[in-house]
Amino acid sequence: MKCTAKRIIHWEIWRTNRVIYVLVAAITICLTWRNMMKTSSVNPTQQLIIRQELREEISWINNTGPPMQEKTVVLLIANQRSGSTFVGEIFNQNPKAFYLFEPLFPFTKQCKYLEIERVDLLNDFLQCNFDNLKQAYVNAFDRTKFTDKDAECMKNNICFETSHQPLLKNYAKICEYEKDENVDKLTQDGNLKFDPESPACGYPLNTTILGQICKTSDIVAYKIIRLCTIENIELIYKTLQDKGVKLFVVHLVRDPRAVVASRVNLKVDGIRLHNASAETNILCDRYNRNMKYVSRLEADTGSNIISDGRYLRIRHEDFTVNPFETAEKIYRFIGKPMSEEVERFISKSHQSMNRILDRIRREDEKALLEKKEIRNYTRSKEILHQMNNPFGTTRDAKEVLTKWRITLPYSVAQLVQEKCANVFEMLRYKMFNSKLDMVNLTKTYF
Template sequence: MMITRGRQLSVATLIFVASMFALSYFKDIPNVFSRLSSEKDRQKVLIILTQTRCGSSFTGEVFAATNNSTYLYEPLYPFGFDCTPGISKNRKLRLLKQLLSCNFTNLDEEYKYGFSVSGWKDGASCRKDGFCFTGASVGLQDSYRKSCKRLKPNGNCGYPMRDEILGNVCQNSSPIIIKTTRVCSVEDLEDIYRHLKRMEKNTYVLHLVRDLRSIASSRMKLEGKSKIKKVLGEIRNQYCPRQNANIEYLDSVDQGNTVQSSIVAEGRYMRIRYEDFAINTIASANKVFQFINLPLPSEVTRNIRNHLHPNITLLKERVKKGGEGSKQAAKVLQSFNNPFGSVRDPSKIVEQWRGLLPFEAVKSIQAECGDVLKKLGYKLFESEEGMKDLSMRSY
């Protein structure tokens, strides 16, 4: 078959275009891999957003066991729980943005302001140490000392912590993990998320929730049975509205009725129930690590087992004997016996509220917050008999 000159030109043109496309494609492959490598190597930030008595201390410490992580436990403590829009809330969120940017300057000034607006009186240790809850921020003290000795070999590495050393520890860590009950909503984190994205940090929000009836039972154990009315007021006026506001915001995002959420749209939001995390801790932790694109570290698995199944007899013997490991054993025992501690078997307390909370209190919570409970997948009970029938799960 004879090919005309015109067809020869067309074929030649096609071959030329295809060659240029192939050249461009294969030439760009190194850039593609470079971008993928850059994405993988970016510093990760995990924000655990929750409320008090939701098992967040236990959850935070699980992830804080990750090697090379920096864990910040309630760094916004001085500001209290107020969710009212205004200067205090804006300043609190600005401080969180600053800390997650590894900037620890002017902390004393911010803490002083936070305590002045919240009215909390127990701020001496925060300002003395230079950072709130240095002991509860697992691993922070050790990382600080190592970094301080390296950067300031002849300097003082005690308290108060130096902001430049804390910044160095933070900058050389991944992931940075923060557990906070002082941020009121996912929406409050949107600006912080966009800021950290511009800094090329991969940021994720883990939203930890818990059955409001279980929270009420936990609060009642702390306050005493005589304070049941106070506890129910807290559930009605604080816990329930916050959970509902987050549900409505996320529903609105899903339905396209509000400003697009960068956190949700980019797959950086995950909600987890405390009950699921407590019953299947290792499996749940694995899901969270998949969420932040990391494999489940072996040190985290070991930490989970130590938290869930502590050998109390062996720990007591180790403390009595003294020597290596005795201080850590004492710390575990102290946490085990502390209502704010994180060492215990959570699976034994997930449904404990059903035998402790009066049914009248349960009815009150369900009447006020039934929609929230149902949207989070919790079962409502119509009778005391049903509530106490543990053959039927409540979640």
């Protein structure tokens, strides 16, 4: 009850502040256009065009968009190194979507550490409430002692700025159009550039403007790897359901062998087994716990994310082999059309290396027909060279499916198969019976 009362008071304060903000913004707009029409060197035709764009871009001041009850909110959850960066781009590249990449980065990957705090903050995010973002990040870093050097969450009020270019572009539209010098910042395609050094519209981002962009977007999506249990999501789902918010959960899974291979520190002369063993225990425990919880929800006759049709499990491998079909499946699941921008992104990301894959496949088939041993280790040098950015989104996704089979020691693969036996059965992954079986890329494993 105390928590509820505090949230009500907090909401009233926010609403009062928003009224003040709208009045200040309206006065600013009037003064901006008066000065602009008097002093701008832009010709009258351009002024009319920019005036119309301004009205459209800041329409959120008078119309905050559809209420949260009518908004599509998507939570993409995955384990680390499961391909979630690429999958998340199908929302990031959608101009009608508000997308945040790893907003829970300040919280440790250890599931039980600051568990309540991260769930509470995510609950706010899913309702486009970023008022507590700054303080929550400060508290999390203070407790975890994590470094913020790479993510710069506290400095920018978003984590990993390079993963938020579409958002920053929208942010610049709203913020910069209210300033006199906005015309000079127009790029050739008529859009405003985000200036990180701008005193008023740079970093740190204004959380009020973030909230407004979120609320006026057709789709709100978050990519999360630091929320370890679906049980936590079910608690959030019930809270949002009581408020009428439509939450959809996309659960991305990947072959545990591939995840372990991607996580551990591989050496030229092999892998440090104790690292692989620790990662395997953590990963398989998490997989088993979540799979069992989903099974319990499936058997439950009450309202939950499964029975309400709000949970979709996607295998990384299926998305990799059929990206268009799987992306369309995700968009059908949330009841939205897939934009042309998303289609172009997927096409561009996969075109670059398909020729290499086709050549390697033909070589494999030829070697098999000639009864020669398929030596993937030599050809893997070319493969690994093309995949030198582990966090990129333009790598050929199909090659990701085979890389771990080349680099992972078979002893580690056996360990994962033993620890995750139930997961392999539930997610329909095939086990390898020998090293030769594993490195033979003509054999599929899913």
